[in-house]
Amino acid sequence: MAPRIVKELLSFWKSIVFLLTPVLLCPLPIYFASTQYSKIAACAYAVIIMAVYWTTEVLPLAVTALLPIILFPMLGVQSSKDVCINYLKDNNFLFVGGLLVAVAIEKWNLHKRIALRVLLTVGSEPRWLMLGMMSATAFLSMWISNTATTAMMVPIAQAILTELLRETGKDKPEERRMLPPDGKTGGGEDGEALKLKEIRMEEGDHDFVEDDTTMAEDQELLLHHLQKQLQSSSADSGDRMSKGLLLCICYAANIGGTATLTGTGPNLVITQAVDTLFPNGPGIDFVTWFSFGFPAMILALLLAWIWLQCMFLDCSCLLGCIKQRGCKGRCKRDRDNAAYKVIRRQYDELGPVSFPEKVVLLHFVLLVLLWFFRDMKFVKLENGRAAGWTYFFVKGYMTDAATGIMVAIFLFFWPSKPPNFMCCRQKRDTRPAEPAPPILDWATVHQKMPWSVVILLGGGFALADGVKVSGLSMWLSEAFTSLAGVPPAVVALVVSIIVAFITEFTSNVSTASIFLPIIGKMAEGICVHPYYLMIPATIACSFAFMLPVATPPNAIVFSYGRIKVFDMAKCGFMLNLGCILVLTFAINTYGIPLYGLSTFPSWATCAAGGVTLLGPANVTGLPANVTLG
Template identity: 85%
Template sequence: MAPRIVRELLSFWKSLVFLLTPLLLCPLPIYFAYTEYSKMAACAYAVIIMAVYWTTEVLPLAVTALLPIVLFPMLGVQSSKDVCINYLKDNNFLFVGGLLVAVAIERWNLHKRIALRVLLTVGSEPRWLMLGMMSATAFLSMWISNTATTAMMVPIAQAILSELLKEKGMDNPEEKNILTPDEKAGKFENEEDIKLKEIKMEEGDHDFVEDDTTVPEDQVPTLGSSVDKGDKMGKGLLLCICYAANIGGTATLTGTGPNLVITQAVDTLFPDGPGIDFVTWFSFGFPAMLLALLLAWIWLQCMFLDCRCLLGCIKQRGCKGRCKRDRDNAAYKVIRRQYDELGPLSFPEKVVLLHFVLLVLLWFFRDMKFVKLENKRAAGWTYFFVKGYMTDAATGIMVAIFLFFWPSKPPNFMCCRRSRDTRPAKPAPPILDWATVHQKMPWSVVILLGGGFALADGVKFFHRTSPTVMKSCQNEHLNTVYSAEGICVHPYYLMIPATIACSFAFMLPVATPPNAIVFSYGRIKVVDMARCGFMLNLGCILVLTFAINTYGIPLYGLHTFPSWATCAAGAVTQLGPANVTMLPANVTLG
């Protein structure tokens, strides 16, 4: 009886988590209700509830992101008016502008053309094919969503992989409809013989294959050799896509959601600081992305391919000819056929490509802080506008608006009309329309970002609490910001690596949408992803640590503690001289 009740209760576990989490945590705000910690406790109560809901997904992620609109006013943390404004911050529209351009790229298949062009360039030899897939995926995920990139790349990889394995004789005999030699010879006499031969095949014993078969020995797929190698190759070529998508999104500010969260958090917590714009982020994220991508490529080869040719593809014994990029095999022909089906570069593709390049250039040259003019203003095209008014978000929305106006066909009226054009003179549909945006735009991610910004805004009052509360924040290390201020370290030193590390989730299918997409195709097992992803997690964290401690120091000025942040050691000097000793010896106050 009891097990049945337990099973029935477990079937409603989401409902139980949804109802019990607020009840079990309610002593937290009640206990501190009439103390100086009341707002802190109330805010922590809301944050923990959202963390549990986000982790267990008892509600859709975007719905959980709306909870601050209800909880913060009810708990006395912030008014609803102050909370709601966080859902339409400047950084939300930076993300929207980037997404609108990405939707246009997807609509006209420009991303597929770029991916196939890269694969044609590198060839179809497995290790170079893997590099091509990773390069194309990482580049596309810098500009369009990681999920859309993976969803587009996996079917291409499946088609290429199928032809590659068939040509190399590494696919499953059942998939090729190839009969085994014993079935062709008709040698099975009874069920005992069949079972015995199956056991021998599982153990790798193939001595029972008869000599009178017409199938050449080097073309017979064996479970212990070519089929296993083909299975490993397939896993490697699929995993490289989701891993490259996760890594590629870290290079740009609009590449993935966590990158935008930090920008709004910096703006909220440090209003007097310089902030983080597209160029500032790209200068750090792109080199780190390249290092992580190279590491992932090397590791995936060691895990799933023959890595004897890894260093330089030097022709040596056991490696001769393996590194040649064969352009005549079936896999290469599949890539060429898919590319040829796209036809020549169409007019709308040219328009989208032009706007994409224009957007990137405008982002890069908006505010060149490394070039100072006579009046100490940074060089860039925004020099001709009011200082600080034209942001990356305004730039992205400006380019996106043009896509809703620009025609998808060349003009055919008056002097622009070609002599052979018999079409009636009428306006062509625009490159982008709202129906397409409504279908492809991930609005839930925009709300999710707003929820993160609302949380950051809700806890900013910790910055202005009494010395006693500040000391409590130091001891408990509530988040990276207060940890950094508690030890007088530049906030970027902890915030930027923590943000990028969120994308280095390679171990489980549920960790990121790209992982889930690749896992859903059935070839990958959880143990494969966990075994490969664990070491890759560690390796990418080492790359991140190297980056922030080398070129990250001069890039962000991490050797000094900025004047726009609060050093907790200095903030609590009235509590006693001992607290001042928290300032590290290698850090100076700016």
């Protein structure tokens, strides 16, 4: 009876978690209600409830993100008016602007043309094919949704794999290579004879007899056994290659999004967290982020490529075509012509570059250039202002969000066909002059735009704002002063590891929303530049390589049935650690001069052991000049 009741209760576990979490945590705000920590406790209560709901997904992620609108006013943390402002901030519209351009790219199949062009360039040999897939996926994920990129790339990979395995005889046993009548498998005669003897002796059925009949029977038996072994080995090799070529897509999609500010949600969360926690700071814009994220992305992508080869291609000649037993013949470029023909056929089916593709590409390039040259802080003019096209506007008014929305609006106006009226009409054009539909229309945007992510980002921004207004951020800053003696490099490494493994079970945006405000105040507590901890932690939120549920690209690849959870976990665990080491290397080398991490910024406050740091501090955390607080 009891097991049945437990089983029935477990089937309603989401409802139980939803109802019990606020009840079990209610002593926290009640106990501190009449003290000076009432607001801090109330905000902590709301943060923990959202963390539990985001982790367990008892509600849709975007719905949980709306909770601050209810909880903060009820608990006396913030008014509803102040909370709601966070859901439509500048950074939300930066994301929307980037998404609108991405929707146009998807609508006119420009992303597929780019991907197939890259694959045609690198060739169809497995290791180069893997590099081509990863390069194309990572590049597209920098600008469009990693989910959309993966959903587009996996069918391409499946078609290529089918032809690749069919030609090499690794997809169906009856199509695999059979042994020649003389028992040789392509190696030397003596070597193959030795293999046959070894296999037969291991069988232990009966001894060799030197007579023609017995020898003929034995040889037939041995050949049959060897054929089975070769078939099994061939099938395993094809299966491993399939896993490697599919996993490389979801891993590249996760890594690629870290390079740009609009590539993935956590990158936008840090911009708002920095603006909220440090309003006097310079903030993080597109160029500031790209300067650090892109080189780190390239390093992580190369590491993933090498690691996937070691895991699945079983080829020791990673960097050169050295013929060895483990990879004999595999290093011959473009060996698999059938796979190359599949790529060529799919590319040819797209036809010549269409007018809409050219228009979308033009707007895409224009957007990137406008983002890059908006505010060139490294070039100072005579009056002290930075160079850039925003020089001709009021300082600080034109942001990356305004730029993205501006280009996106043009797409709703620009025609999808060349004009055919008056002097623009072609001589052979007999169509009546009429306006062409625009490149982008609202029906397409409504269908493809992930509005839930916009709300999820808003919830993260509201959470960060509430943490600051309530005083919880200051309390956390003081609580972390006990870590002041720990080397910051160790703290940064540990924080990145914790965040990377937590994001295996939760949404990367929700993970960033919960942890970044805390990490920002931790940096102040140990007198370290906030960017030194926050930037690696943000990128680590995208290093979800171990589980299918960790991120949509992993789930898409897993749904095709070629990959087991164990395969992903075994490969992803080491890749998680490797990419975190890449992050550690990046932030401790070129990240220091790029962000000025060697000095503690004047726009942050360092409080450690009753002292407040007013001057600079080096990255080891030792203050250069302190005064009593």
